[in-house]
Structure formats: structure tokens, C-alpha cells
Amino acid sequence: MSIVRSVFFLALGVLAISSMCIMIQNHLTVESVNDKENLQPSRHHVLSLGQEDDDVLVFVHISDLHISAFTAKDRYEQLNEFCNINLKAINPGLVIASGDLTDSVTPDNLVVDQFIEEWAMYKALYTICQNVSSVPHWLDLRGNHDNFNINGYNSPNNYYPKFGSQRLHPSGSYMTTIETNNKTKYAFIAVDATLDIGSKRLLNFVGQLDDTRLLKLQELDQAASKLNVNATIWFGHYPSSIILTYGILPGLRHVAAKGIAYLCGHLHTFSGLIPHMYSNHHSGMLELELADWKHNRMYRVAVIDQGLFSFADIKHKTWPVIVVTNPKPLLTVQPSKEPVELMATSTHIRIFIFSPLPINSCEVKLDEGSWQPCKRSGQKHPLYTAPWQPELYSKGLHVLQVRARDSSGSEMLSKIEFALDDTKPRFPLSARLTLMLDFTTMSKVLFAVSIILCTLPFCIIRRLQLRIIQRKMTVLRIRTSCIRLWVRKFWVFASINRLLFPFLAYTVYLTFGPWFIAHFVQDRVGVLFVWGTLFDDGLYLPGTTTYFYCAIHVIFFNMLLVIILAHTADVRYQEKILKKGTDSRTMCRKITSCFPISIFLIFHGITCLIFWQSYGYLSMLVNPARSWSLILAFYLWLTAKRLDTPQLTLAVKTWN
Template identity: 40%
Template sequence: MASLLNIIATDHNFYTENKDEGLNYTKYLSQKYVKITDTNKNLIWFLQISDIHISIFRDPGRISQFQQFCDNTVKNIKPNIVLATGDLTDAKAKDNLGSSQVKKEWIYYYNIIQESGVTSDTIWLDIRGNHDNFNIKSINAQENYFRNYSVQGKTYPKSYVHILNENGVKVAFLGVDACPDPGIRRPFNFIGILDNQEQQHLQKLKLEAESKADHVVWFGHYPTSCILSLERDSQKLNLRHLISNAKGSQVYVCGHLHSMGGLVPQMYTIQRKGFLELELGDWKDNRMYRLAAIDHGIFSFVDQKHNTWPVVLVTNPKHALYAMPGREPLTLIRYSTHVRILAFSDVNIDTVQISYDKINWSECKLVETALYVCQWEPDLFKNGLHYLYVMATDEIGRKTIVDHPFSLDGSNLQFKVVPRILLMLDAGGVFQTLFGTLLMVNILPLVILRFQKRPPKCRRSIANKILRRIWLLTKIDRVFYPLVLYVLYIPFGPWIVGELIDGYIGVVFAWGIVIRGSYIPEPFTYMYGSVQLMFVHLPLVLVLAYCLEMRLFGQNLRGVKRVLKNLPFIFLLSIQLLLAYFYWLEYGTLAFIFGPLRTWSVFLNILLWYKTLTLPPDYCSIVVSAQIIHAKAIRSSSIGWDVKYQAGNMKTVAHNN
């Protein structure tokens, strides 16, 4: 727990740890921008949209409302840049399990952008996501429609940098493409990978960005927690270190996690090296987009629901939670003369007002385009945390009220724990740890109980009963050894041999994927194996232990009663058959036939269940004899069994056999 808390800690001070570097940089920015006043100089803003998932099979609203976004939202906000951070198309089959590039979806994406004319008013920077890389044998493959139907794909098929020099602000927008090459079909295409060539390319882009811009905005599809860097010359590039070491780096914006299905709507954190990482909720289901600005070197942002107006963003004073000491000139806020607010609507803005107590409101004046300013006295807010309230009203009466915490002495707020875990841990390491833990859980208890001569005891009767059932199961060689050997096979043997990419046979192991002579260390395989261990194998042990008890000590049941007694196994078998069916939909018939992890285990489990229910009398006698030897430990008060009753039933079982 201490290690976990240390990994996700955000209370370290980058400015203190890198005093000379941070002091020199912020001093340079302070001298460049001089003072924050009421002019529109030294201000740029941009939009981000992510996980659009244009689909021809489901939810046509994604397409129609994306067209509204281009036709209406972008043209009313008039950003300098629009970032489209991956998963531009859905690339999923009608059954929602198969995956492949669908040309018609890319044509929709291309036509919407072209017909809206959005690229004539702003710069559109798009980059690939994992869905845009499904079933692509190489970056140059004909099926890689990103090259021909995206805005930047023809010029920049992978990572690239775009320099913006506008209104006195020089910003480098550096896109990180971490899509694996080749790109196999789902689900083994969840983690991004930076190979040696791409790492070298990113190093060059970083140097270019540092030399030409004062600020660097990094963008990509995968969060840094979901990107694996391969070793190069016994070293590997860590994207977080690369971002933090770039002069002027302030933020990394991404998508991919879809706000965990809307459960974590504000997935933000500040990484240990002092830069912000901001995951944006998806367009696919939640229709979210982000408005961000750099005002006199200070970064601000707000996430907004589509067609919710007015949109309000306070750029001065800076939001207390997102302050980055050493990476932005926060001292300028203390000496600023005006509160600065960006406000947009699809109609005219009527009024923008501010208050510090929600009682006395002051009206802001429009400077130019969308910038509203109001004089303030920062000396009144020198100490502690304060709140600025902004109320914007448009001409048709729609109103937006924003609560904006700020501080001038470094007082800050804490990021929530769940977003920090999701963005600051290493997803591959988490998957591998979970997989290893479940391996131990599925092997060690069986082995330990196997060598115990006496049945274990627990205080709780339910746990006691379960443990004694499993203890009995471990004494049956023909069940125990297959259960243990299957679990030992999982981390070493192949799981799938099939057509992972159209026309190419690949092999999936726990530790990675081999296809087309390439090795892809996809860590999501560990999560896939964890599902098998957690929801199939572990319940199987409990079900077989229950079946053994029914065989040894139950009555000779027939008809409906017998079916009811076997309902747990029938339910488990249904789950397993469903998982095997998904296997077939995802990777085809060959993978279904040569699929030890899913398909073969179905037959293994049926065989074990059958062997358990049809144990011959001599096996039953040995187990019951062992039970009678320790009869004192199996009193009816602790387990609910009566030894004489067991022996009587055993005679019945032997007679029937």
C-alpha cells in the first residue's frame, strides 16, 4: 500500500526538485509576457475530441452530431487547433466482437471534415487510436485507411509535431502514435507500444519542438499508463520522462479509456515530473470535447458536453488544482490587473459576470472575439484558497455558472485517487501482477491441501465446509493433476493458433504474440488469462468439490433432482461456451479449433466433471476411509456431516455401482 501511494503521489513539488531549470524557464516566460492585462495578446485556444468511433452498424448519432461539431461548434469557438486523438472510426463488425477496418466509416470521417470546410478555418491534427489499427498487417498496408482518409495521415502516418506561432504564443503540438505494428484484431490491441524506431523518432520531434516553441502540448490516443516502451540498447524510453524532460512541456492530452464507461468523468492528474495528464471522455457515448487555452504561458481547460452552451473557460486566475509550478509563469497572476474569461455560444453572448461570494456580481467587458475581462485586486487574495464564480448568459437566456477555485500562495487541491491510479500506474504491470496472483491462488491452495493429512479447520462453518470439500478433491489423482497441470500450462503454452490478421497466422502466449516474424509484447494477454483463471478455473474447483461431495455422500438422485444438483456446473459450462463462442467471432474457426485456453478447456472441464461424478467404488472407499480416520475432526457441529451417515451412503453408492 505504501508503494502504491508513493507511485500515485501528487504532493511533490517539481519546482523545488528542479529549481534551476524551473526558475530559468518561468523567468524567461515572465520576461516574455511581462504582465497579464486586458488585451487579447499572448492568448491562443484549441479544441480536443477523442474516441469518435464512427460506425455504420450502430448509433448513427455519432456521425450526425460529429457533423454538427464540425459545422457549428468549431466554427463558433474558432480554435487555432483541433486535436482528434484517435479511434476516429469504430472498426468493429456488426456482432460487436469481430474487428476490421471498414472503408465506408473512413469515408464518412473524410467527407464530414471536407464538406464542413473546417480545415479552412482551423488546423485539424488527427492521430490513430487502437481501433484505427485493427487488422492492419503493416503501416503501409492498403487497409490502413488513415493514410488516405485522415487530414494528417498522408503527410504524417505516425508521430509528428506541428508548430503554431500565433498572437505572440509559440506552441508545439506533438502527436504520439503508439499503435503496434502489425495491428492485430481485438481484443489483443489494447496497449500501445513504442518500438525502437518510434522512440528515436520521438526524440527528434522533441528536439524540434524545444528549439522552435516556448510551450509543448503532447497529444496521443493512449494514456501514458497504457504505453509500453521496448528496450533499445539495454535502455528504453519512458514517455513520461521524455515529456517531462522537454523544455516547455505542460500537458499530455489523450483518450482511450472512455472515462471508464462514464464512472470516472474527470480523469486528470499531475504526473511526478510536474506536467498534467488529461484523459478526455469519449465522443462515442458521451459526446464530450475539450476547450483548452494558453494565456500568457498559463494552461487552462474545461471539458464540455456537446451542444451545451454557453462554454466558459477562466484563463486568469489559474484553477488551483491544475497549477504547474516550474512549468508556467504563475507569478504573473499575482501582478495581473484583470480576470480573463473565454465565453462562447452558438448565439451572441449577452453578459458575463463574476463574483467572489455569489451575492455581489461585476460585469465583464468584451475585449475581442470571445475574451471577457474584469478588473480585480489580487492583493486581496494573497493567502489561502478562494473561489471565483462566473455566470455567462447568452441572448436566448441559456446560462452557465462556473465555480473556479484559485490561490496565489501555492495552496492547492488534491486530485482524486481513482484517476491517479488509472493514469499513474503501469497498466501492463498491473495486468501481469493480477495474472501472477491468480496463478498462485489457483495452484498453491490445492498443493498445500494435497499434502495435508488432516482436513483444515476454520472458525466459520461455510469456509470450513468449502475447505474440506476441496481437501477431499485434492486426494483424487485423476482430478487433482489435470487441474494443476492446466494452470501451469497457461503461463507457458500457446493460447491461440489462428488468423490474428487476415491472411496471417499468429500464436498468442501469456507473455506476448508472435506473428509475421514479429514479436508483440502485448500485456493485455495477462488480463485475458486472468479472466479465465478468475471466472472459469477457480469456480470449476469449487463446483468439482461440490460434485465430489454429492458423489460420496449424496443419495442416488435421478430426474429433476439430479439436474438441479448439477446446475452449478451447467451454469459454469454455459459461461465457458459463451467465452469460446466469442473466441470464434474474434479470431475465426481456426483459432476456435486450436484454442487451448478457451475451447480445449471446455472439453477438459466436461471430462473432469464426468470423472468426478463417476468415480469407481474403490476410489470412493479410499477417500471415505481417510475421512473416517479423521472422524474426530469432522464433527457434525463443525461441518454438518455425520460419519455413520457418510458410511451408510457409501454403501449405497458402492451397491449401485
């Protein structure tokens, strides 16, 4: 009967894991979209893709500027250079600055606050950009760094309403419409997802959109539809996967489903691990995370060419800048939102080449063919064209290479893949995981799994021990020595009530009890739980980043602690029961046995100091989950080290 039950639960576990994998796969898989509700209101007034440049909009996207009044002065100097040289050469219709405009961090990189000097520097920057480079529109919004230590939008130290270029929009979210020379309209909608109460560092990473903000975004989307715009571009600081939506209204991905693209930043390409963080949602909308200016000096040049959206992410001081708009790069093709059918009937390859110096040469190469010259055709924009026969490339995947050189000798080679049939793009799995999954949900899952791993195995061991004592099963026999060694360690640990019960109680406490009390915002006191934060005036903020940090704590504290305790208890078991090692307990070995717990306590003691630096002394004094847990860990280790024969009785009965 026990075998049947074991097989049943094993099959149930496999089914659950398989279902989860299928769910994730379905969530990440993007099929071709043909949803009429997601089509742009107007796809007319487009010209043939020949040599004209009447219906073109060029814009620039920059993110995570992190202007600092204390460090990295070259960052700000190069931003001024970007305004004076890059924007003047590109001549965009607008610039989008998508958050983290200021750094808001002291030179020691520990204390965060809003500094009026940094905001004054930012205002001076975009004022120069608009005056010197004749940029007609500078669209910006706040990021999490711009919201550090802010007690609400109307807080005296919230400097965005005083220094931001779009400070006249009190809700943070707004819409701007742009017209091309051909009277084509495009809408740009800003998504402000910063927290209502901007706490200090560590807990101010995830954005939030409640029903009030989502309703505002729906109104902006409806307003764009009434204006009969040809396309909508959404932009915000946080990727959609890093935004918590709570309420009855659907989330950002649903509200922005009609948009061509959602432009964002915030993740800094995960320190270079995902340099091209692009994905395509089920609505057909592209989500394009941009690498930061702070460390990587990256910016994006985007072109909407007669309804076709293309872009290139460029590192500062890289010239010439090449953006191919026909044929579109495969990763940017959106049949439900753009007139992509124009590519198959076009007469010319279309390339926009930007440089502060004249372009001396331009060449294109299709597949394995020869290099062909291209010439400047645009009068208002640096459009270069080359004749081609699209019918020769109507099937499958093809490669277009563009080579351009300016008068200084700087040369750039751009290579894109394109297809004129229904060949689907393949976005990197790492980018899809990052942009399409939900960070808060995955953090909850990670936290739940970590709690289960720290509790369920020991409950199962205790159950097995009880059955062995009741003679309902025999003592375990494990042949593999390594596995037998570690099973014995955890078996001994689970048999000792003085170790197991406090450890389980602490682990379960983390799921519902308060972690610590601290000044999360200025002098405002709050109580942090894994599921949210309660402030002294009754305000409640749902848990977001808390689940992730708590899961990391369980992994690096609870799991490591149980390994140390199990090993220490097993050493005492060998000494007292198996009579091994009693003659070799030299002073050196006794000192060496203290190394694991010493390193463990020092490491977690340092992490507690980080909380003190971030939230003040109160977060250290009233911190059951972190600072108090160090006392518990040391007490349990001493208990394991001093175990005597009576405490090991259960282990003897069920293991030997």
C-alpha cells in the same frame, strides 16, 4: 518450531504487502515539482494579466469519433453540426482529433475491419471543418479502431495514409508549431502508439512504443527546444498507463516530461465511472483523458492565455462555453511549466466565453461575496474581464463562480477552485490509479496472483495432509461452521489425485503454453501465449492485453471450476463416508446438482464463440486454453461425481 515458522512467514507476507502499498502510494503521490530540466525553454514575452488578448491561443480537442458507415448516423450528423456551429463560434487555432477516427466494426458489433467508406466520411468531415469554420490546422492520428486488422503501416487496407489529415508523416508521430499574434510559439507533438501489427478485437487495446518510436519522439522534443517554443502540448490516443514501452529507452512520461499536458482519449471515462480522468505526473505534466464523442458527445476547449494553460470539457449543444484562465483552476496549476506567479500580481479576472450568439450578461462571484459584472475586453478573442484584488485571496483555497447568458436565454454557471499559494491539487484517486499506474504491469501482477491462488493453497493442503499422516501435526479443528464447511470442501478436493493433478497441470500450462492458434490479422496466422504472440514469419509481439484477459480467464474459469469440483467432491464424501444424503437423492435433486456445471459450460462456451467470431474457426479448433478446457472441465466434474470410497481414503485419514 512450527509456530515460529508460521509467525515468520506471516510477518514476511505483511511486510511484502506493506511494501507494495507504500510503493503504489509513492507512485500516485505528486509532490511539488521544481525541476529545472522540465522547465519550458522560454517563459518570457508574457504580458501582465490585465485586459489584453494579444498572446492567446485557443484550440479544440476531440477524441473517439467512431465514424460508422453502418450505424449511428446521428453521430456523424452531429459532427457536421459541431464543425458548422461549434468550431465557427469558438474559432480555434487548431483542432486535435486523437484517434479512433473510424469505428471499423460491422453492424453486428462482432467483426472488425477497415472500411474505405468510413475513411471517406472522415476526410469529408475535416475538409468541411477547415473550409466552413476556417480552422487553419487539423491534427489527427490513429487509434486502436483505426488499426484493426492491419498488417503493418503499409498494408493496403491501412487507409490513414490516404485519408488522414496528417498522412504525410509516415512514422505517425509528428510536430506542429503554432504562433500567436504576439509571436509566442507553441509546439504540438503527436504520439502514435498503435501496434505495428494491428490485430483484431480483444487483443488490440494497449499501445506500444519501442526504441525506434521513442527515439523519434525524443528528436521531436529536441526540435521543439531548438525552436525555443514557450510550451509543448503532447497528444495521443492511449493514456500513458495503457502504453507498453519495451527497449532500453525510457518511456513516454520521461520523453514528454517538459510538456505542459498530454491529451488523450481511448478509455471513454470507463462508461461514466470516471467522468473527469485527470492527473498530474511527477514531472509536473498534466495528463487529461477526454470523454468520447461516440456516446457522450464531449469535446474540450483549451486556452493558453499568456502562458497559462486552462481548459473545459463540454458536452455538445451546451452553451455558453466558459473557460477561466485567471485565476487558473487549482487542478491545472503547474509552477514548473507556467508563469503562475502572474496570477498574484494580476489586475483582472480573465474568462473566455464562447457562444454562436451574442453574450448578454456575464457575472463573477468570489467565495461568499456578491455577484460582480464582467465586460468584454478582447478584440480578437471573446475575453471577458472583471477587476479584482488578488492579495485578498493569497492564502488557502478559494472559489470563483462565473455566470454567463447569451441572447437566446441559455445560461451557464461555471465553478472553479483556485489558490495563489502552494496549496496542492487533489485529483480523484480513481483517476490517478487509471492514469499513473502501468496497465501491463498491473495485468501481470493480477495474472500472477490469480495463478498463485489457484495452485499454492492446494499445495499447502497437500503438505498439511502429509504431515498429519506422518503424525507431525494433528487433524485440523475449526470451530466456525461456515469456514469449516468450505475448508473441508477444498480439503477433500486437494486429497483426490484424479482431480487435483489435472487441475494444477492445466493452471500451470496457462503460464507458458500456447493458448490458441488463429488468424489474428487477415490471413496471417499467429500463436498466442500469455507472454506474447508469435506469427508464422517469426515476428514476435510482446504480451500486453494478453495478461489481463488471461487473468480474467483464470478468475472466472479456474477459480469457479475448482469451487464446483470441490463442492461436488464433498457431496460424494458425505454420501460415501459420512453416509449423509444417500436417502434423499431424488431425480429432481440429481438434476439440480447439474445446474452449476451446466451454467458454467454454457457461459464459457459462449465466450469461445466470441473468439470464433473475432479470429475464425481455427481459434476454436486449436484452442487448448479455451475450447479444449471445456472438455477437461466436464471430465473432472464427472470424475468428482463418480468418486468412490478408495479415492476418498486420504481425505478420511486427514480430516475425520
